Amino acid sequence: MKYKIAYIDEDEGWLNTFYQTFKGDFEILRIKADSGTTLDGIVDLIFKSDIDGIVTDYLLDESGEVDFNGNKIVDAIRDYKPHFPAIMLTAHEPQAISQTEDVNIINGKDILDGGNEKRLEILRVKIKSNIDRYYSVIENTETRIKELVKKRNETSLEPNEEEELTKLFILMDELEPEGKEMPANLIKNEAITKLNEFVSQTREILDELKKKKEK
Secondary structure, three states: OOOEEEEEEOOHHHHHHHHHHHOOOOEEEEEEOOOOOOHHHHHHHHHHOOOOEEEEEOOHHHHOOOOOOHHHHHHHHHHHOOOOOEEEEEOOHHHHHHHOOOHHHEEEHHHHHOOOHHHHHHHHHHHHHHHHHHHHHHHHHHHHHHHHHHHHHHOOOOHHHHHHHHHHHHHHHHHOOOOOEOOHHHOOOOOOOEHHHHHHHHHHHHHHHHHHHHO
16 A cells, blocks of 8 residues: 655646656646645645645745745644654755754755656665654554553552553644544543543653652
């Protein structure tokens, strides 16, 4: 099954080039940024379309029709999902680097000209690996939470395990902020079943643990 990614650009030619280059590797949603495009609209479309990751051009405002660049899209998405897979392509790397918090996501747009198959393959692998890693973190976090909750319900947790569990719940809230229910067989009736409801309590527990360590 192919991952579904969005490619965002203000140039129709680059949109088609990206699509033709990677259509065999990914399901691609092409998003053209123009005078009618808003930052909120793009972010809303991405999350409503069940996208696994995004690739965006950096200099979207080059034509004067768009009032934001690709780094703002990445920032807006990661304000909601801090670990969401994102790659940025640009022909203006120094400018993009100076304006982007995570410089590791920046790649030269000339990769798409087809002149260097090795660099193209590296980009292909990078996109897929970022998404693979993202889902692996979600899966591993869920698995460990289930293990710790099961142990807590059957016996009890050591202080370091309680601290680990609270951190895992906070991480899961970042990975899936819409909330996720734990399997009923692992949670007692009186326990909290939604991760987003549990986060505020876990933060309080972390504070208490820190205070105990300081004494």
